[in-house]
Amino acid sequence: xxxxxxxxxxxxxxxxxxxxxxxxxxxxxxxxxxxxxxxxxxxxxxxxxxxxxxxxxxxxxxxxxxxxxxxxxxxxxxxxxxxxxxxxxxxxxxxxxxxxxxxxxxxxxxxxxxxxxxxxxxxxxxxxxxxxxxxxxxxxxxxxxxxxxxxxxxxxxxxxxxxxxxxxxxxxxxxxxxxxxxxxxxxxxxxxxxxxxxxxxxxxxxxxxxxxxxxxxxxxxxxxxxxxxxxxxxxxxxxxxxxxxxxx
Amino acid sequence: xxxxxxxxxxxxxxxxxxxxxxxxxxxxxxxxxxxxxxxxxxxxxxxxxxxxxxxxxxxxxxxxxxxxxxxxxxxxxxxxxxxxxxxxxxxxxx
Numbered sequence: 001x002x003x004x005x006x007x008x009x010x011x012x013x014x015x016x017x018x019x020x021x022x023x024x025x026x027x028x029x030x031x032x033x034x035x036x037x038x039x040x041x042x043x044x045x046x047x048x049x050x051x052x053x054x055x056x057x058x059x060x061x062x063x064x065x066x067x068x069x070x071x072x073x074x075x076x077x078x079x080x081x082x083x084x085x086x087x088x089x090x091x092x093x094x095x096x097x098x099x100x101x102x103x104x105x106x107x108x109x110x111x112x113x114x115x116x117x118x119x120x121x122x123x124x125x126x127x128x129x130x131x132x133x134x135x136x137x138x139x140x141x142x143x144x145x146x147x148x149x150x151x152x153x154x155x156x157x158x159x160x161x162x163x164x165x166x167x168x169x170x171x172x173x174x175x176x177x178x179x180x181x182x183x184x185x186x187x188x189x190x191x192x193x194x195x196x197x198x199x200x201x202x203x204x205x206x207x208x209x210x211x212x213x214x215x216x217x218x219x220x221x222x223x224x225x226x227x228x229x230x231x232x233x234x235x236x237x238x239x240x241x242x243x244x245x246x247x248x
Numbered sequence: 249x250x251x252x253x254x255x256x257x258x259x260x261x262x263x264x265x266x267x268x269x270x271x272x273x274x275x276x277x278x279x280x281x282x283x284x285x286x287x288x289x290x291x292x293x294x295x296x297x298x299x300x301x302x303x304x305x306x307x308x309x310x311x312x313x314x315x316x317x318x319x320x321x322x323x324x325x326x327x328x329x330x331x332x333x334x335x336x337x338x339x340x341x342x
Contacts, residue, residue, distance in 0.1 A: 040285075041270060041271075041272075041281040041282075041284070041285045042281065044281075044284040044285050044288065045280070045281055045283075045284040045285075047284075048284040048288065134283065137280055138280050141276050141277050141280045142277070142280075145273060145274065145276075145277060
């Protein structure tokens with residue numbers, strides 16, 4: 001049975017936009033390691049993952065409108081990204097920790113999107129789920145190897161994870177439009193339920209986490225940009241602004 | 249760090265072919281990293297990694313003497329030359 005194209009409600013758009021914006025900014029952040037990752041093979045792997053994330057963002061944006069408009073021609077206020085993907089992570093340990101925390105979460109998010117609502121969404125989900133398997137494998141292999149060691153690698157990674165946990169956990173704050181998206185079958189699982197799946201996976205590696213004591217980023221954090229957004233968005237649109245009408 | 253020799257196989261009847269090597273801390277990491285280093289454009293649909301320490305390799309000079317045995321390079325040239333000579337001989341006699 002073909003679902004055809006869905007006319008998204010405002011709430012459903014908000015829900016998809018939050019995911020698309022996370023993917024967009026996460027992909028952009030990863031690309032900034034091209035040429036400077038610690039070794040060549042990792043450089044290639046990380047760049048490939050960045051490309052995948054940007055591809056997911058583009059595909060989700062296309063469901064909602066023109067990808068370029070949504071990616072480059074929106075005001076900061078229009079973004080719905082979470083704080084985790086806006087943070088600068090200039091240290092490799094931080095970038096790796098974020099990649100791991102984010103992709104653990106991302107996998108659950110793809111698995112929670114409903115099937116049979118929109119043909120194109122079904123296609124995006126199928127593709128993304130396949131790609132996410134590698135992202136998860138890549139993060140788990142590196143984290144498992146480095147976290148399990150004594151000394152510098154463990155300490156740096158542990159410090160990075162601990163500093164990022166409040167932001168990573170806040171990724172699961174209920175997204176605007178979630179309730180309606182859930183009722184419409186676009187979201188099959190609530191953010192709270194996904195958080196409950198994600199937390200034990202994090203703890204399986206880093207040990208018990210005092211979740212209730214983590215710094216609170218406040219309600220509706222996705223409607224406010226962090227102080228880091230402006231410079232990130234400046235880099236994102238750097239080439240685009242040279243000639244907004246250029247055809248690629 | 250260990251070195252792993254990389255073999256790729258394409259779809260179909262082709263055999264696994266050596267494509268290069270990759271350095272990694274363990275086999276799992278090698279398998280993770282080889283995918284985007286050697287198979288970004290699906291250069292194969294299967295990959296083997298072989299720990300270089302498990303490769304049985306020849307020592308220096310071991311093969312060299314065999315490079316000097318033209319009688320093992322049978323391209324039929326000498327036989328062809330003899331037969332031609334024979335033909336020319338009988339032609340001249342007629």
